[in-house]
Amino acid sequence: MRESPWMILIGPAAAGKSTLGEGMATATGRRFVDIDAIGADYYAEAGWDMDRLRSRIRAVGRVAAEREWEPARAHAVERAVADHPDAIIALGAGHSHYTRPELFRRVRAALAAVEHVVLVLPCPDEERSVQVLRRRSLATKQTDWIGADGHDFLAEWVRDPGNRTLATTVLHTDADTPGQTLARLLTACGTG
Template sequence: MSRSTAAEAPWMVLVGPAGAGKTSLGREIAARAHRPFVDLDAAADSYYAQVGWSIARLRGRIGAVGRPTAEAEWEPARAHAVACVVIDHPGAVIALGAGHTSYSDHQHLATVRTALEPCREVIRILPHPDRDISLAVLRRRCTASKGRSWIIDGRDFLAGWVDDPGTRTVATRTVYTLDETPAQTAARLLGNG
């Protein structure tokens, strides 16, 4: 897999925990900037299949070994998906799901970091600068929109994503959405709000 140059890289990549609003914000930014939008969570199945994974296999492994162990086994497929989406979508606005920048194995994080290096902007999205406020807002959003708190098998995935050092290292900056709508945050990020 060859590395992208800055000219061939995605125009903007959004990272952060579940419930941060990456998809809504990404769609808004892409529309305003006249760029294609890619949500890796929606597009990743074909990339996972290239390395022998699928969401069905992940579900099966979760049932067999529990979510934390299955997530660790799935890491190579997630890193592969990030590397591929960066190459396949130059000039796009891309939203990466929370797990696509959070790894227990440093080798997989290094793969993602290398893939994202040519990207002009990799923006970490959080609701608030205060960690506990962010976590409370995200938990409320995830419970309301997906019916899940992200506390699974005794592990708080949402807190892990908020605190994840890997996500911070791949980001070029962190943006706090506070009480803004996606349109307001997009306007601010694009310098016309």
């Protein structure tokens, strides 16, 4: 068994990371881990929980609270990578985006041994990707990811050059069905 995860899926909210991860796990016989489902214990180790995040959002606003929460997200990535060898892990949207260089370096180091780090985006055009993701987010999560102050988290995540630095593969999904995307990813990873 590998000592690190076999694949990490990164990208903005509503990109399809969880759906793709579940499909890859079924196709390859590996475990699928969604950091959004398991992150609470890791955040707690770093002194955070969702109640604290919501409290900080009310106190300082969403953008500032998200920046304060970055160390907990970086810790969660490090722990998930260490705790789930040979798995396929989907990182929630903010888990590959950092404004503090030292936190980005920590996450990059944690992902360095992962064979496949896949950035999932709708298409190469950033503006179109933001539009597609916003439509998907409204339909599935009932949010457009634009904060009360007008900050556009989807645009920030799509345009983040750090995601491309972390990725070994960029996968564009908009023209495909989930099954077609899965088949392309399996081929790209040498398993299809």
